[in-house]
Amino acid sequence: MRSVFSLAALLLVTQAAFAADYFPPKGSWATHAPEAEGFDPAKLQAAIDFAKASETKFPSAAVDSRDLSLVIPLQFSGPYSDPLGPLKAHAPANGIIIRHGYIVAEWGDTNAVDMAHSVTKTFLSTVAGVAFDRGLLPDVNTRVIDAVRPTADFMLPHNQPITWDQMLRQTSGWVGTMWGKPWWADRPGKNPYDQLAAGPPPVGTQWKYNDVRVNAFSLALTYIWKRPLPDVLRQYVMDPIGASNTWHWEGYRNSWTTIGGKRIHIVPGGGHWGGGMFISARDLARIGLMAERGGMWKGKRILSEKWIQMARTPTGPNPGYGYMNWFLNTDQKLFPAARGDAYAFIGNGDNIVFVDPEHDVVAVVRWIDDAQKAEFVRLLEAAIQ
Structure with missing residues (x-):
């Protein structure tokens, strides 16, 4: 027995x-x-x-x-x-x-391929993870400006200490303007002037959900890769996990820049001002399963x-x-x-x-x-x- x-x-x-x-x-x-x-x-x-x-x-x-x-x-x-x-x-x-x-x-x-809104941020951090794993972003606790300086705003005294980790966690307190949207204009509260007058919190001390800062991170990350982030995502993540060909990551009509002599469309990390990731539930499930399996897919490591x-x-x-x-x-x-x-x-x-x-x-x-x-x-x- x-x-x-x-x-x-x-x-x-x-x-x-x-x-x-x-x-x-x-x-x-x-x-x-x-x-x-x-x-x-x-x-x-x-x-x-x-x-x-x-x-x-x-x-x-x-x-x-x-x-x-x-x-x-x-x-x-x-x-x-x-x-x-x-x-x-x-x-x-x-x-x-x-x-x-x-x-x-x-x-x-x-x-159905629909906007994923801020789930787009998960794809953005995933592309950062691929950069980390491939040695393009070896230490997230280093200052962003030690690697890239995409716009003059990154060199403002307040922004200079900001690290990649702080941008990934939305604690950077980054100030500036991205694609015509100033930092204080995202969820500004009843009186936007109060936030503008008070100024940003000290870097790393406050968590604030802010798509302008997320978009600044996306721009900086694109400078690391020197190529469109949707192409990176497709090559290193979506194709290896068998995602469909229906998803697309949309930028803004004015979010173009030149990096290394190439004209690149910069994508946002959400749908606050439109754009972002358009994707099906089935493809979202593949991303969830890859994460749940510890970054693995059929014996291939997608994320460390x-x-x-x-x-x-x-x-x-x-x-x-x-x-x-x-x-x-x-x-x-x-x-x-x-x-x-x-x-x-x-x-x-x-x-x-x-x-x-x-x-x-x-x-x-x-x-x-x-x-x-x-x-x-x-x-x-x-x-x-």
Whole structure:
């Protein structure tokens, strides 16, 4: 009898090992029944139904909440709020749930290519990670200006001490103007003059979500690579993980510069002023799975373990944030129902790539009301047997 139990245990371990080895090939993705991967089907369906019912919508039907060409300029209305990059209407709520690498559930059109908003920041930091791993950015704690000086603003006395790590964590306090948008114009509050008059905080002391500073980081990183960041992402990340050919990373109409004699379109790290990453839920799931597998894909290292460890290290002024845009579940504050080692890539809309390393689960949820994301995760976790 003992040998029977030993054989059964060995089979379970072997099955788990094979599951962890599965990576979807380009153009296809194996689907398993929820119960085959340890989900309660009824409870999982309840989580999906909740996500669909919680789609971000306006109380009034007068304006289509899915038409981002209308929504974004209104949402971020204020000084310098005019869009510079493309905006488009997005698909209805959709999502995909992965366990052990396999699809266990999908809803809506998961091939719809829509704005990912600030999940774009995750792609931006990923390109920085590739630069780090390849020795182009060997020490993130060095000053940015010791490597590149893209504009005169980088040489302002306030900006000179800023490190790559601080830019990655959104604690740089960088001041200046990027593509016609001054640093104080992003989420300036009720009285923008107060922020302008007060000036920036000392470098590294305050966490501030600010797309102007993110765009300054994108420009500096492009100077490191000396080529368009979407090309870098495609070569070192998206093609190796089998992403589709439908994603595209859009710049602004005026975000062009010359580096090494080449005219390069600089891409933003979000959709605040339009542009950014346009991508499907299925391709987002591949990024989530690569991260969940520790930066590996089919035996090929995409990102180093060291980089992912740094990305998941809490930021001093905001322990719930690592590198852009790794939102951490520190002290289980973001997702109380998940363990502290869970994390998510989050963008406006909301666009969410939730990763639960403990259970080998990746969930992409698009266009869910921000206030409902923790409840969705609770229902998802409750469905795991």
